[in-house]
Amino acid sequence: MISYETYKILHIFMIMMTLSATGAVIAEGRWMPRTSFKAVIGILSFLILVGGMGLLARLGFKHGEGFPTWVYIKIVMWIILNVSLVILFRSQQKNTKILFAWIAFASVFVAVYTAVTKLQ
Numbered sequence: 001m002i003s004y005e006t007y008k009i010l011h012i013f014m015i016m017m018t019l020s021a022t023g024a025v026i027a028e029g030r031w032m033p034r035t036s037f038k039a040v041i042g043i044l045s046f047l048i049l050v051g052g053m054g055l056l057a058r059l060g061f062k063h064g065e066g067f068p069t070w071v072y073i074k075i076v077m078w079i080i081l082n083v084s085l086v087i088l089f090r091s092q093q094k095n096t097k098i099l100f101a102w103i104a105f106a107s108v109f110v111a112v113y114t115a116v117t118k119l120q
Helices: 004-026 034-058 069-090 094-117
Strands: none
Touching: 004 034, 004 069, 004 094, 034 069, 069 094
16 A cells, blocks of 8 residues: 555655646757657646545545545646646747746645645
């Protein structure tokens, strides 16, 4: 069985890696082919979800039980983060990339805030 701390490290590290990749997209880093970079972002995003769901399991939430409000907020912020990343990849204009990068960073901030304060 994987421990709570392992899931927490996985979750936080994948968030940091995804935000770093977001910065690389904004900087238009060409050190990695575009399709493989998209795949890496997708895997990182999936691992954020896996880590988060593992944390919920370790906190004692059972399958079929209702989640508290803060969990739903974090799921919505995860979706907003992923949509922002898709738009970042498709956008050609620097201003649009910066706007959606800020949206991605703000969604992470809101998710962290709700997790720390456990909003009800």
